[in-house]
Amino acid sequence: MYFFAIDLTQTTIDGLLFGSTYALVAIGFTLIWGLLRILNLAHGVTVMVGMFAGMLSATIIGLPFYLGILISMCAGALVGFLIDRICYRPLRAAHELVPMIATLGFWILIEEVFIKIYSKFWFRDYVPFANPFDGAGLEIGQIRLRGDYLVTLAVATLLVIILYFLIYRTRLGLAMRMIAEDHDIGSLMGVPVGRVLTTAFLLSAAYGGAAGYLLGMTANLAGPYAGSQAVVKGLFSMILGGAGSIPGAIVGGLSLGVLELQSSFLFSFAYRDAIAMLALFLVLIVRPQGLVGKRTADRI
Amino acid sequence: MLDVENLTVSYGAISAVRNVSITVRAGEVVTLIGANGAGKTSIVKALSGIVPKASGTTKFRDADISTLPAHEITRRGLIHVPEGRKLVPSMTVEENLLCGAYCRSDKQEIAADLDAVMMRFPRLRERRRQIAGTMSGGERQMLAIGRGLMARPELLILDEPSLGLAPLLVEEVFNIIAGLKREGKTILLIEQNALEALYSSDRAYVLRVGEVVMSGLSSQLAEDPELRRAYLGVN
Numbered sequence: 001m002y003f004f005a006i007d008l009t010q011t012t013i014d015g016l017l018f019g020s021t022y023a024l025v026a027i028g029f030t031l032i033w034g035l036l037r038i039l040n041l042a043h044g045v046t047v048m049v050g051m052f053a054g055m056l057s058a059t060i061i062g063l064p065f066y067l068g069i070l071i072s073m074c075a076g077a078l079v080g081f082l083i084d085r086i087c088y089r090p091l092r093a094a095h096e097l098v099p100m101i102a103t104l105g106f107w108i109l110i111e112e113v114f115i116k117i118y119s120k121f122w123f124r125d126y127v128p129f130a131n132p133f134d135g136a137g138l139e140i141g142q143i144r145l146r147g148d149y150l151v152t153l154a155v156a157t158l159l160v161i162i163l164y165f166l167i168y169r170t171r172l173g174l175a176m177r178m179i180a181e182d183h184d185i186g187s188l189m190g191v192p193v194g195r196v197l198t199t200a201f202l203l204s205a206a207y208g209g210a211a212g213y214l215l216g217m218t219a220n221l222a223g224p225y226a227g228s229q230a231v232v233k234g235l236f237s238m239i240l241g242g243a244g245s246i247p248g249a250i251v252g253g254l255s256l257g258v259l260e261l262q263s264s265f266l267f268s269f270a271y272r273d274a275i276a277m278l279a280l281f282l283v284l285i286v287r288p289q290g291l292v293g294k295r296t297a298d299r300i
Numbered sequence: 301m302l303d304v305e306n307l308t309v310s311y312g313a314i315s316a317v318r319n320v321s322i323t324v325r326a327g328e329v330v331t332l333i334g335a336n337g338a339g340k341t342s343i344v345k346a347l348s349g350i351v352p353k354a355s356g357t358t359k360f361r362d363a364d365i366s367t368l369p370a371h372e373i374t375r376r377g378l379i380h381v382p383e384g385r386k387l388v389p390s391m392t393v394e395e396n397l398l399c400g401a402y403c404r405s406d407k408q409e410i411a412a413d414l415d416a417v418m419m420r421f422p423r424l425r426e427r428r429r430q431i432a433g434t435m436s437g438g439e440r441q442m443l444a445i446g447r448g449l450m451a452r453p454e455l456l457i458l459d460e461p462s463l464g465l466a467p468l469l470v471e472e473v474f475n476i477i478a479g480l481k482r483e484g485k486t487i488l489l490i491e492q493n494a495l496e497a498l499y500s501s502d503r504a505y506v507l508r509v510g511e512v513v514m515s516g517l518s519s520q521l522a523e524d525p526e527l528r529r530a531y532l533g534v535n
Contacts, residue, residue, distance in 0.1 A: 171402070178399055181388045184350050187370035188380050190403035190451070 006142045011265045012258055017149035018218065019257020020156035024211035025234030026241065026249035027163065028204035034180045034244035035200050037096055042083045042103040043234060044227030045110045046076040046205040050212025051129075055222035058130040058213075065132055069155065069213045076209020077202045082106075084201035089194070111227055118224045126223040129216040152214045159207060160250065166203075167246075176200060180244075240280050242293015251292050301326045301486055302347075302378070302455055307356035309342045315354065316342040317510045322488075324455060329477070329487045331518065333494040334507030340490045341383055342510075344457050348380035349373045361454060375403050377454030383463065383490075385444040389433025393424050396432050396443055400450030410450070417446040420479075438469035445476060456480070459490045474500050498522040 025047060032040040053075035057068040087102035136147030167173035175196045179186040186193045211230065216222045233256060241252025256276060263275035283291060302324040309317040317339040324330045332340045345351040347358060349370030358366045365373050374380075379400075387396050397417060401410045418425035421442045427435065432443060441461055448456055458477070462470040470493065477500050480487060491497035498504055498518040506514040506527060514527060521527055 174395070174399060174402060177391060177395075178388055178402075181390070182386060184370075184382070185386050185388060185399070187350050188348060188374060188382060188386070189399050189447075190371045190374035192369075192371050 007265065008262075010143055011261045013143060013145065014149060015258030015261040016254050017145070017153045017257070018261065019237075019254035020153045021211050021214045021218070021253070022233050022237045022256045023250045023253025024156050024159060024207050024214070025230050026237035026253045027160070027246060028208040028211070029234050029238045030241075030244055030246060030249040031200055031204040031207075033238070035176060035197060036088070036099075038088070038100045038103070039235070040083065040087075040103050040201075040204070041100065041231060042079075042087060042106040042110070043204065043208055044229075044231035045083075045107055046079045046208030046227075047212040047215065047230035047234075048111070048114065048224065048227030049079050050076040050209030051216040051222045051226050052212075053209065054213035054216050055127060055129045058132075058217070059128055062130070065151070065217075069210055072209040072213035073206040074209070076212065077206040079110075080201040080203075080205020080208070081198070083205065084198050088197070088201070092194075107227065107231070111224070115224045126221040129220050129222045131217050131220050133217075134220070148218050152218055155210065155214060159210060160246075163203075163207075163246065172196065172199060236276065236280060238290075240283060240290060242290025245290070245293045248290050248292045252290065255291070301361060302488070303357075303359040304343075304347065305357050305359075307343065307346060307358070308354040309339070309346045309351060310354040311351075315510060317346070319356070320505075320507070320510075320512050322505055322512075324486060324488055326486050327484050328503060329481045329489060329501040331489040331491055331497040331501040331504045332507055333491055333497050333504060336492065337509070338507040339510040340507055341459055343507075344380060344459050344488065344490055345382075347373075348378060348457065350380075371403075374451065377452070378457070379448045379451045379453035379455070380457040381444050381448040381459060381461065383459040385440045387432045387440055387443055387447070389431070391432055392429050393432055393435070393443055394428040397424070397447050397450050400447035403451065413450055413452070417449055420449075420476075421446055437465050438472065441465065441469075441473060442476070453485070455486045455488060457488045457490070460492060461489075462491065462493050462496070470496070495522065 028043050028046065029040060032038060050072035054068050054072040057063040057071050083103060083106060087106050088099045091099045091102055131148055133147035133151050138145040138150065167176060175186060175191040178189060178191060179193055179196055183193050186196065212226065215226065215230070237252035237256045238249055239252070240255055241248030241250065259276045259279055260272050263272050267275060304320065304322040307317060307320045308315055320343060332343065334340055342351065346353045349368060353366060356366070357364060360376060360378055363376070365376065388399065397414055401413065404410055418428065423439055424443060424446055427439065432440065435443065445458070445461065462473045465473065474496050477487065477489065481500065489497055489501055498521055501518045504515065504518045504521050505512050506521065514521065
């Protein structure tokens, strides 16, 4: 019983640490949802591109961690720029489902093209991703905190603090909060709405790129389907926490991390996703707005 | 200050405003009155650039602003306080006021104007840290006007400021407008409350289904028997 309690605690802590990557992905979804009311289904592409940029910089070139993550964020942001220019800008006057379908097309197109290129270079499903923190860790009593998980949590925390600073302490943030309420409010106050939305796409995609690096590093692997997986995990986290809410994305991501590891530990790895979906289902019956989402106000 | 010529606004195949020409001179309070659906709001939305103009030219302070995007029009000092206030309910009163000063970078002047707005509306000072969404309709309207003033308007457009307010508060809104008029502010006032609007303005345009049907000095229009019967509903 004693060891079971230790293992349970260990699993919960690992889940929280690892869940911070899901929170980062969910933040990307929630920012765009909060500002535009569209599901940016192409968001997974930023994660995948961030992961492979990270794999190239960490494994092939051998750059240090902090440089690698910056490169991944830039690579992600580049994808975000394309999503804005291709999927959103030309279609912004159309019904809100239209840009969403465009992001779906972008996702499928880029992923398929990438898989074609990938299979020319590598003949397996995954390529190794160098993990400089492999084996490192912190022992607290019987609990062990994995080094790479701690680094992941630290990066995610730093990025969340930067995001909060941007939203609540800068002019850009003031503009975003106006636009999240109503695009016309922004225009009437003199906000160049299109430019602010481009910035939001860059920001959310940079966070997706960082998440890609961290997901690759902690798994020691980079795979071409990482984007699709990230879409599922990120959307799940956002909806569990409350769509459009940043605290919701964080709570949702951490909860999903714990849920996944606990269901693998308590039941079976095979039922991991099924149990997580069941939990989401039950939460949404009780709280349709998500764990911390509000019904109307506070969209970002 | 503002010269609108032959403005037409269409939503799809329906034209909400047809060939409307309006002039506002510096220091004047001009009102657009007319029944619901007469096109008043469409006109001012087109002026501030948040709905497209089908045709017509708009000159503001001697520059053609017909094709400028909304945020550029705001930067030139044409400030539109929209119908329904359009505040950000999750922000505090003070943050909402600072939204109005979004285009300005002179921090000291902004702080001075914030103080001046709170001097004008003491309720806003009492509630500066309160979330805007929890305020009453009258307070929200004061906040919306205060936010407009934070932009240092050359021309202030007030769209239905008395809409949805209790009679006592309607009175207060018109007192605020009278105060702004005394200070020499240039105002374009949109109102359904036509009689009050005529009493607090210099000139007026009467709209009916998207067209100007009468215009002139407010004091004369207020006495016009036909207008009183047809549009004001009083004898």
